[in-house]
Amino acid sequence: MPGWSKIESACDDKHPSLCVLDALSTADQGYRTYSRACKDAGIKPIIRPYWADLPFVNIFQSIVPDLLHQMYxxxxxHLISWLTKAFRHDELDTRCRRIPPNHNIRLFLKGITKLQRVTGKEHSQMCRFLLGLVIGLPLPDGMSPARLLRAVRAMLDFLYLAQYPAHTTETPELLQDALRxxxxxxxxFVDLGIRLNFKLPKLHSLEHYILSIVLFSTTDNYDTQ
Incomplete structure (x- = not known):
């Protein structure tokens, strides 16, 4: 099953499930026609998927959020790599070494910019000091860091709100505001020359967190971690 964002981009004028079903209906018109229709819909040319005739199933809603792989x-x-490119590597690592010892934050005494095979737990530990790490650092050419700090804070707000063990009618609105x-x-990040666009499937997946929380409750019910 391909990613939701790929299917949505191919089905701008209709719901993704209808777009996919239209493509599947061409299976009897020859493989070439079927293969082209599936490619246009952003799916693999699979004959008769198991969910096509299930009347009460929206297969796309079964692709639920995964904090470990989609967020951390x-x-x-991605965000940490963008910050590493926005600021000097040595300055970020030096700031990591300056964090005073405490019981709630892991110290990365060798910095974070040269780490390899970073685990989800380590990314979680970095998030605890990530915003403080970049506050006060100047951007190249005298650019104001205000938008960068707002973007980092907004993503961290979204991350922690998405992990709430209980939600009210207000928390989905807070999630939407953080994403906005x-x-x-x-x-x-585009102005800094770090990104050309933000066509990232895992970033797009955040758009569906609110609906999944409303339908299936808190994300700890379906997080692979």
Whole structure:
């Protein structure tokens, strides 16, 4: 099953499930026609998927959020790499070594910019000091860091709100606001020459967190971690 974002981008004028079903209906018109229709819909040319005739199933809603792979090993991993490119490597690592010992934050005494095979747990530990790590650092050419700080804070807000063990009617609105603030300020990474676009499937997946929480409750019910 391909990613939701790929299917949505191919089905701008209709719901993704209808777009996919239309492509599947061409299976009897020859493999070439079927293969082309599936490619246009953003799916693999599989004959008769098991869910096609299930009347009460929206297969796309079964692709639920995964904090470990989508957030910690996805968006947060990207965010840390963007910050590493925005600021000097040595300055970030030096700031890591300056964090005073405490009982709640792991110290990365060798810094974070040269780590390899970083685990989700380590990304989680970095998030605890990530915003403080970049506050006060100057950007190249005298660019104001305000948008960058807003984007980092918004993504961290979204991350921690998505992990709430209980939700009210207000928390989905807070999630939506955090995502809105990130998208409103993410252009700073384009202006810095770090990104050309934000066509990242794991970033797009955040758009579906709110609906999944409303339908299936808190994300700890379906997080692979």
């Amino acid at each position: 090993q996805g968006v947060i991993k 603030r990130f998208h409103a300020n993410k252009s700073v």
